[in-house]
Amino acid sequence: MQAKLLPEANLLPLLKRLMAEAEVIGPKRTEAGDVVFEPLERPEEALHHDQYVQSLFPLKDYFFPQTEPLFKVRLEKGAAPEPIYQERKRIFFGIRSCDVSGIRFADRFFLRDFEDIYYRKKRDNSLLISISCLEPGPNCFCVCCDGGPTLKQGYDVQLTPLGEGYHVEALRSRLEVRQNPTVPGRACTTSQVTPLGEDCYVEAGSPKGEEFLNAHQEFFLPASQEDEGRKQDGLAGVDQKFERSTYVAYAIRKITRREVADEWWEELAQRCFGIAGCRYVCPTCTCFHVVDLRDGKECVRQRSWDSCSFVGFTRMVSGETAREKPRDLLRRWGEHKLNFLYLLRDGRHGCVGCGRCLTTCLGRGDTWNIVSRIRELSQQE
């Protein structure tokens, strides 16, 4: 499908129209200054793409909630369990390439082999409109993970801002904003960033995306050759701006070949505090725990996020635990995220480079630190 142009002036009207069709999840700033992806109540609430890089939490909660009831059943003879589904129509606007990559990874995981109906219903009812990043955040390394800053495939609708017509001051303040998008100490208010007269280059990457563009034609203009040139110019040099480039492909090789020594995992595990926060904010972490919750005569079976870094994750009733030591737990993580054999199974390796684990980790147990350290230790040999 031919690429389109979304003139800046059409953005708010488009959001307004979308909000009448479905729940629009967009980027907002909380009172404390954090960026979150939440339902928009007014189109103006959506942050301008310049005012944020990413949210602290990935979008996975919308498709794979932190706690999710699977079914309820009355505790009496003959009562069959009744599934509980959520099928709300949602349009995700302003999400980033790393999150789209993460969602696509989760798609493949939940829908392969036995299809997960709960995930399926939510995904079928959702549309992803993402925005390419022209400036990376301080902890981003999607460029090493084939997760961004822009995508060649896997998206529904991808917008790329065409950066032209800026004031120099506006550009400088935009860079200031980039420094710490999630730290409220830096006042990231609209007063500091001049709203820019910016159009977006629009591409559809899936049948859903094409359908969307067709259904909302009046908001878009056909993109010209010149527009495509402006897009390439905007994206040129973004890769060089990543402070956190690291050796992900190298780590994949080392891990797949089992060339990461026990002592290295031991050293790495020493600096992991066992908090599992990284797992909760990781877009590609999908493990869950299941419990039956009883309330009188009714029972709800619920699943909730779990983490392979917990000792009880593999503990059997007999007490036998497949992985108990911090070193083994961390090695397991490396195996699942970065082993090539998993890549064959899941379509891509398990890290999109969003850097959330790095932001969250209180120790040095995040992907970036581990991958970098594996490289360092290998070079020391």
Add this chain to the structure above:
Amino acid sequence: MKNIYLPQLAQITSVKDETPDVKSLTLKLKDGAFAYKAGQFVEVSIFGMGECPLCISSGVGQVKDGIEITVRGVGTVTRALHELSVDDEIGIRGPFGNGFPVDEVAGKDILFVAGGIGLPPLRCLINTVLARRQDFGQISIVYGARTPSDLVYKDELKAWAARQDLEFQVTVDAKDDGWEGNVGVVTTLLPKVTIAPKNAVAFTCGPPIMIRFVIIDLLKMGFASRDIISTLERYMKCGVGKCGHCAIGHKYVCLDGPVFSYQQLEEMGEE
């Protein structure tokens, strides 16, 4: 769109005490019998308590409209199962897992080595094989338990011992007053097995420590590692390769297993 997490109801049609802590339950499935392979398992629900994976212990076609499971009461769910009686209802999901290779070993000699509560999955396979006895070569069954009262399927053991078309040996670690048979761990019976490893496959199930020693002896006997087949036990929740608990290496015990050859286990490494 099928909901893989939604159990169907099953009614208990019989309960049998196998040993002081093991019971066999036959279940009638509300949605009718399903096709399954020996070695597959089901997820058994006691609503309000939880779910646990149990292997199907009845041979294919043995139980009308249903299956049999043999359960040792060790955890919350299994102990609750032991409290149930005929006509009570539970939930069943499945069958899951890859099952034992049966057609693939047609024509070969087969050695079954089981220990304690490891007999149920093998019994399913044994009965499936015996139902088409002519398709296989020599058959040898070796079974061991801690004490005579811990032997499972006592009637079936007698039936196997009586058959002329297979070799059957049984032993206990410690005997009681009535026991006149072999005494010693199950590996002590292996030297007496008459099957030659050349055209044979060995299936073994039991406590992890027993399996370890059995495999060592089987290798010494000359079995190739790809011809030694076992089941792997892991903590499981979903049974369908999503929750992540049973993952080992890049495989999932509930999807790619629980049946694995020793060669595959070696390749998976220690993760």
Add this chain to the structure above:
Amino acid sequence: MGRAAEGLRKAAEDHGSRAVGVLGSGRCTNEANFLAAKLARAALGTNSLDFSGRIAWVAASSGVRELADSGSGERRLATLSDLGEADLVLLCDGDLAEQACQVAALILERVEGGPQRRFEIHNPKVSAQLYSDDFDRARLVAVSARTTRMGKVADISLQSSWGKEAVWIKGMVRAVLEIMGSGSEHPLASEVETYTGDFVKEETGIAAESLLQAARAFASASHPVIVYSSGLTRQFHGAEAAVWLSKLALLKPEAKVFVATEECNTLGACDAGVMPHALAGGALAERGLAAWDMPEKVKAMLVVGDDPIARLPDSAATRRALDKLDFLVVQDSFLTETAKLADVVLPAALFAEEDGTFTSAEGRVQRVRKASEPPDQAKPHWQIICELASAMGYKMAYSSPEEVMKEIAAASPLYAGATYDRLAPFGTMLTGDGSTLLPSTGSGPEHVEGTIPSRPREGRALGASSSPHSGSGSEEGEGRTDEGYPFLLFVDGSSYPWQGNALVENAPTLAREYEIPMKNFPGGFVEINPDDLQKLGLRRGARVKVVSRLGEMQLQVAPNPQLRPGTLLLPFFLRERAAGVVRLDASEGYPAFAPCPVRIERSA
């Protein structure tokens, strides 16, 4: 509500207002604590007002007072910003990565650098330098009774015997004095004379050379920061240790001390006057009963968000005493062990379901903002207290927590100007004159910016209360091992810190983790060094009798390589087993388990 009010009122009527006790909580907001104090003193007329978590602060407050009384004129309590400028961190602790992981993260950052950029919030001035290529790292000296994660990343790691912290600290003071050339003229010299390297080695197990190394590092540092938490303060002789750490800090003009409090609002609860001996703002009051004395000596209690059974050392006695009360009212979000014994339980909202403030270990007042609605009938603590007071005939009504804070600010000079509009997103450190600046330890109008006044925050001062459980007091040689009792048993809370935490117990995935220790050892367990286990010829999980000079308990043995040979660790959450076996010492004003010589015998 009516029943609760009636029950408390009746108890006060029948037995006098002194017969009613109130417990606030270091896990409740400033507003809730302030109103709890108001209800106690004004509505009920009792001074028996405290919170269980204060037991972990009493020792620290001795250390704080030592700094304040020094009259040195400089600010000696460290902020997290100071940690960013430290060139040496002396960490004395149980296991900081378990107990105060945020502080451990900052220390790790200071010592190893990295991309995490946590100091940008705390000290933007140094953060640029901290994360540049020529990063000037701090050195870490870590001292603990166990080998810990921080110990593994430290430059100098020392393993000291539990309950003997004061010994090595005095030894370090002695060594530092010598290195600095102060010699015998220094006022402390005579007190530390006998704490030679050999003496310290004998008492604590720390090698003389290692102690000297640590002393040299400290002496040569220009901005050392000493960090400790409840791993130290709950210990036997924790107050002495805290005081001597302060003395050590005072040897160097730029040295500072940071105490990582056990509960998030320990300081706030103190400042709100939830203490038996001081009002909000620090003015002294007629002494009431401390949390650990209260249950046995009152007839009725109101517990606001606290769980004394889970937090106090003598949980068995606490449980019995609470059960015997005429009337017990508990406000909480979960049915804790304490709440299970209540006559009336008032359901309370969780921290994320209400607005309020709390005062961090740094002395920073921060907002907590409502993120979701409380379920069913649950209400914020402050609201419940208002309704309870009103039902008892004492009118108490506020339209919002903000209004409560205005009153706190009026009552407590330290919080003057702490209104919500003035609190920045990451909180603000406040002083008495309403100006905003980096913290002081002072209060009152005589406070001068940046200095410590002669009267420190009295509210946090050490009170000497005696515990009825203290037994006959320590005897000569009591803590000595011998052939009959070759092991030293310690009760420690720094490992398994989440046991007894209602949030963890009720979260499906975390509950699974929380149950593992008891599933592995259903008989309860005592931890032992694996080599010792082998020498005893015992296997993991073997049932044994642990016998002291006072009594015996039956437990299973669990190997723990973190422990030094010759020591045994009984986790705090299993301390009920130790009743009658391990002595509770209260010589420093708070009950602490004394190190206990024991032997191990096989069980039948």
